[in-house]
Amino acid sequence: xxxxxxxxxxxxxxxxxxxxxxxxxxxxxxxxxxxxxxxxxxxxxxxxxxxxxxxxxxxxxxxxxxxxxxxxxxxxxxxxxxxxxxxxxxxxxxxxxxxxxxxxxxxxxxxxxxxxxxxxxxxxxxxxxxxxxxxxxxxxxxxxxxxxxxxxxxxxxxxxxxxxxxxxxxxxxxxxxxxxxxxxxxxxxxxxxxxxxxxxxxxxxxxxxxxxxxxxxxxxxxxxxxxxxxxxxxxxxxxxxxxxxxxxxxxxxxxxxxxxxxxxxxxxxxxxxxxxxxxxxxxxxxxxxxxxxxxxxxxxxxxxxxxxxxxxxxxxxxxxxxxxxxxxxxxxxxxxxxxxxxxxxxxxxxxxxxxxxxxxxxxxxxxxxxxxxxxxxxxxxxxxxxxxxxxxxxxxxxxxxxxxxxxxxxxxxxxxxxxxxxxxxxxxxxxxxxxxxx
Amino acid sequence: xxxxxxxxxxxxxxxxxxxxxxxxxxxxxxxxxxxxxxxxxxxxxxxxxxxxxxxxxxxxxxxxxxxxxxxxxxxxxxxxxxxxxxxxxxxxxxxxxxxxxxxxxxxxxxxxxxxxxxxxxxxxxxxxxxxxxxxxxxxxxxxxxxxxxxxxxxxxxxxxxxxxxxxxxxxxxxxxxxxxxxxxxxxxxxxxxxxxxxxxxxxxxxxxxxxxxxxxxxxxxxxxxxxxxxxxxxxxxxxxxxxxxxxxxxxxxxxxxxxxxxxxxxxxxxxxxxxxxxxxxxxxxxxxxxxxxxxxxxxxxxxxxxxxxxxxxxxxxxxxxxxxxxxxxxxxxxxxxxxxxxxxxxxxxxxxxxxxxxxxxxxxxxxxxxxxxxxxxxxxxxxxxxxxxxxxxxxxxxxxxxxxxxxxxxxxxxxxxxxxxxxxxxxxxxxxxxxxxx
Numbered sequence: 117x118x119x120x121x122x123x124x125x126x127x128x129x130x131x132x133x134x135x136x137x138x139x140x141x142x143x144x145x146x147x148x149x150x151x152x153x154x155x156x157x158x159x160x161x162x163x164x165x166x167x168x169x170x171x172x173x174x175x176x177x178x179x180x181x182x183x184x185x186x187x188x189x190x191x192x193x194x195x196x197x198x199x200x201x202x203x204x205x206x207x208x209x210x211x212x213x214x215x216x217x218x219x220x221x222x223x224x225x226x227x228x229x230x231x232x233x234x235x236x237x238x239x240x241x242x243x244x245x246x247x248x249x250x251x252x253x254x255x256x257x258x259x260x261x262x263x264x265x266x267x268x269x270x271x272x273x274x275x276x277x278x279x280x281x282x283x284x285x286x287x288x289x290x291x292x293x294x295x296x297x298x299x300x301x302x303x304x305x306x307x308x309x310x311x312x313x314x315x316x317x318x319x320x321x322x323x324x325x326x327x328x329x330x331x332x333x334x335x336x337x338x339x340x341x342x343x344x345x346x347x348x349x350x351x352x353x354x355x356x357x358x359x360x361x362x363x364x365x366x367x368x369x370x371x372x373x374x375x376x377x378x379x380x381x382x383x384x385x386x387x388x389x390x391x392x393x394x395x396x397x398x399x400x401x402x403x404x405x406x407x408x409x410x411x412x413x414x415x416x417x418x419x420x421x422x423x424x425x426x427x428x429x430x431x432x433x434x435x436x437x438x439x440x441x442x443x444x445x446x447x448x449x450x451x452x453x454x455x456x457x458x459x460x461x462x463x464x465x466x467x468x469x470x471x472x473x474x475x476x477x478x479x480x481x482x483x484x485x486x487x488x489x490x491x492x493x494x495x496x497x498x499x500x501x502x503x504x505x506x507x508x509x510x511x512x513x514x515x516x517x518x519x520x521x522x523x524x525x526x527x528x529x530x531x532x533x534x535x536x537x538x539x540x541x542x543x544x545x546x547x548x549x550x551x552x553x554x
Numbered sequence: 555x556x557x558x559x560x561x562x563x564x565x566x567x568x569x570x571x572x573x574x575x576x577x578x579x580x581x582x583x584x585x586x587x588x589x590x591x592x593x594x595x596x597x598x599x600x601x602x603x604x605x606x607x608x609x610x611x612x613x614x615x616x617x618x619x620x621x622x623x624x625x626x627x628x629x630x631x632x633x634x635x636x637x638x639x640x641x642x643x644x645x646x647x648x649x650x651x652x653x654x655x656x657x658x659x660x661x662x663x664x665x666x667x668x669x670x671x672x673x674x675x676x677x678x679x680x681x682x683x684x685x686x687x688x689x690x691x692x693x694x695x696x697x698x699x700x701x702x703x704x705x706x707x708x709x710x711x712x713x714x715x716x717x718x719x720x721x722x723x724x725x726x727x728x729x730x731x732x733x734x735x736x737x738x739x740x741x742x743x744x745x746x747x748x749x750x751x752x753x754x755x756x757x758x759x760x761x762x763x764x765x766x767x768x769x770x771x772x773x774x775x776x777x778x779x780x781x782x783x784x785x786x787x788x789x790x791x792x793x794x795x796x797x798x799x800x801x802x803x804x805x806x807x808x809x810x811x812x813x814x815x816x817x818x819x820x821x822x823x824x825x826x827x828x829x830x831x832x833x834x835x836x837x838x839x840x841x842x843x844x845x846x847x848x849x850x851x852x853x854x855x856x857x858x859x860x861x862x863x864x865x866x867x868x869x870x871x872x873x874x875x876x877x878x879x880x881x882x883x884x885x886x887x888x889x890x891x892x893x894x895x896x897x898x899x900x901x902x903x904x905x906x907x908x909x910x911x912x913x914x915x916x917x918x919x920x921x922x923x924x925x926x927x928x929x930x931x932x933x934x935x936x937x938x939x940x941x942x943x944x945x946x947x948x949x950x951x952x953x954x955x956x957x958x959x960x961x962x963x964x965x966x967x968x969x970x971x972x973x974x975x976x977x978x979x980x981x982x983x984x985x986x987x988x989x990x991x992x
Contacts, residue, residue, distance in 0.1 A: 234616030
């Protein structure tokens with residue numbers, strides 16, 4: 117084994133407390149590692165000796181290539197966590213394991229789900245989308261008809277309005293990033309602009325909203341401003357290149373980029389143009405937001421700028437001092453991410469992270485920050501800014517503006533939505549990581 | 555049913571023969587469809603009548619959300635075609651069904667595969683990557699060590715050097731886009747730059763090439779110029795956000811963006827820095843390229859600029875005259891796609907297609923072209939240009955430069971690689987589509 121105490125050389129100075137290294141170190145060769153030895157990567161790095169060993173799997177023919185590939189059997193823990201595995205008559209949540217993923221795309225099979233009655237078994241040849249109400253010509257579209265319209269392809273995140281709700285708890289819950297932030301995913305979506313279909317039906321000038329309704333048993337529905345529909349909404353038909361996953365709305369879902377997840381109505385079968393919102397249960401009882409004073413934010417659509425660190429994070433214990441990459445996800449329902457800052461000293465000093473290009477509007481943006489851990493306790497945080505000028509708040513900033521949360525238990529439901537404060541991970545001497553309030 | 559003979563209004567003039575419509579029609583509302591009726595979408599579009607029917611799947615609770623989702627059962631035909639389904643002792647090809655996909659990302663389970671002995675069952679905790687040869691410090695990396703290095707995330711296509719080889723046949727084979735162009739796919743790849751790891755080992759100045767070798771039973775290997783390794787090569791660990799699919803090289807593969815697929819060595823376990831190429835079987839017997847005269851192109855790495863239409867294409871019969879979107883894929887191993895032109899009259903006239911943004915280097919780029927089919931026979935073609943100034947050749951241009959192909963049978967093997975001529979689809983009166991030579 118290489119001496120694990122060998123460390124990054126001094127030519128790479130820290131740019132913030134507790135070992136954050138300038139992100140420009142990531143840009144090219146010859147900057148990050150000063151010696152030909154090791155970067156302090158630690159105990160797993162060994163000197164090579166010849167002859168090289170031959171592993172058992174190299175000595176025999178492999179397995180047949182399947183028509184549709186699945187992940188390796190060793191990845192059986194890389195799955196969604198389920199709140200309703202027996203499909204009882206209540207909502208099911210399935211959370212994305214962001215601590216075990218990297219990049220920005222979420223595989224369709226790991227995309228988060230919130231479903232009120234499982235997923236319906238829709239025969240795509242019989243499914244129809246109706247657009248009616250305040251239109252000039254109500255129309256029924258089948259999948260064949262939709263496939264003939266001009267399509268758009270865009271990468272967008274979808275986030276449940278209640279994602280990160282555990283951060284409302286008075287004390288930091290001891291859970292991992294999947295439990296706290298797992299109701300968030302990102303796909304490449306392809307479909308027909310809703311504006312294209314509304315051009316076909318025509319729009320009665322009285323129409324100001326639309327009701328979007330799913331074909332699931334609870335007829336999940338939401339009122340959506342017509343202006344959003346005409347801006348960037350899409351009837352999505354493909355997810356990451358293939359037909360939409362059944363739990364994501366097969367054969368079609370509404371996509372209202374950047375807006376609360378539940379407005380992206382899955383199994384879409386009806387759009388009705390209307391004058392006023394219908395006051396559906398998911399905009400009155402649920403998905404409303406109590407703020408300081410007597411107010412309720414009833415129609416509070418865009419998911420605000422947020423970021424969190426996925427690696428390292430609770431459950432991913434550090435294997436001794438040395439070099440690590442801090443990495444995470446940032447996004448905003450109001451456009452592109454402009455900047456992500458990372459702190460390793462609980463917010464006393466900050467350094468700017470590198471952003472994975474291309475940085476796309478209303479899409480997950482991966483950030484990366486080189487880091488030398490000296491083995492001492494640290495608190496890791498990230499903070500994001502979006503191009504609209506919004507900044508991710510601290511806990512105290514959020515509660516000063518919106519009021520203290522009223523509930524002192526781990527919350528999983530509303531009205532505790534739209535939580536986007538800075539998340540803090542405390543690393544102890546042993547490299548173990550806990551959720552704390554920074 | 556809406557009258558299927560109703561057509562797009564005259565305010566959208568053709569920009570090329572046989573009904574190609576200006577791509578700017580795709581940019582916004584109010585341009586594509588002039589009336590509130592229909593766009594000539596045809597028989598599938600119906601007027602809505604209330605009350606709306608309630609489908610059977612809306613009347614009962616749905617199915618439990620699984621930990622890892624799979625495609626809908628109705629999509630059972632959206633699979634790779636296999637040349638070796640019984641895993642006999644020979645190469646297996648699995649082709650991507652591009653005619654059934656849309657967007658630019660290929661799901662990992664549908665990514666094309668060429669494997670010499672199936673896929674090895676590699677235990678990731680025991681797998682090692684050795685970098686040795688003309689280095690200052692040979693090193694052994696396990697997955698844990700690699701995970702600590704700075705990572706990069708990029709979207710890149712991989713294409714087999716022999717993709718599209720059926721186009722060398724004297725007569726156009728009657729097959730679909732999967733059979734002709736299916737050894738091509740595109741993923742978001744995340745991993746460690748090879749230059750980062752070579753900075754760790756150090757490089758002996760004598761080193762000019764490297765040998766990359768896989769852990770599959772045949773020890774698939776290739777010689778790669780060191781300059782490419784130091785430019786944009788990557789040891790990829792994640793594909794579309796999750797660990798690499800087993801048939802794609804789990805737990806790690808080499809990615810040499812834009813270069814022949816087989817150089818992107820899967821199940822990567824060894825990189826040896828060397829002075830000269832090793833003259834491996836895959837650069838002498840295979841993956842060499844005969845050209846006019848006595849020459850052999852032995853090291854011919856980048857996949858040249860290419861495009862083809864995926865929709866409509868053979869097997870996807872048009873359902874009567876009216877509006878359609880022509881869509882396809884374009885890419886170049888030499889950088890970004892600069893332009894795609896589409897013809898509906900066999901190359902007599904051309905119109906510029908819209909490109910899905912962001913257009914990324916060495917990645918699949920989706921192009922889209924609005925089209926009104928008048929029901930008469932047409933020949934559809936696409937032609938791509940890349941930012942390096944390369945243009946996709948016609949058949950006669952390619953053969954004038956490289957010589958006529960010597961083999962007059964459907965070819966599936968080498969030396970008939972690097973085929974990138976224009977593909978032509980003939981649509982007949984019935985909307986049926988055949989492969990032709992335009």
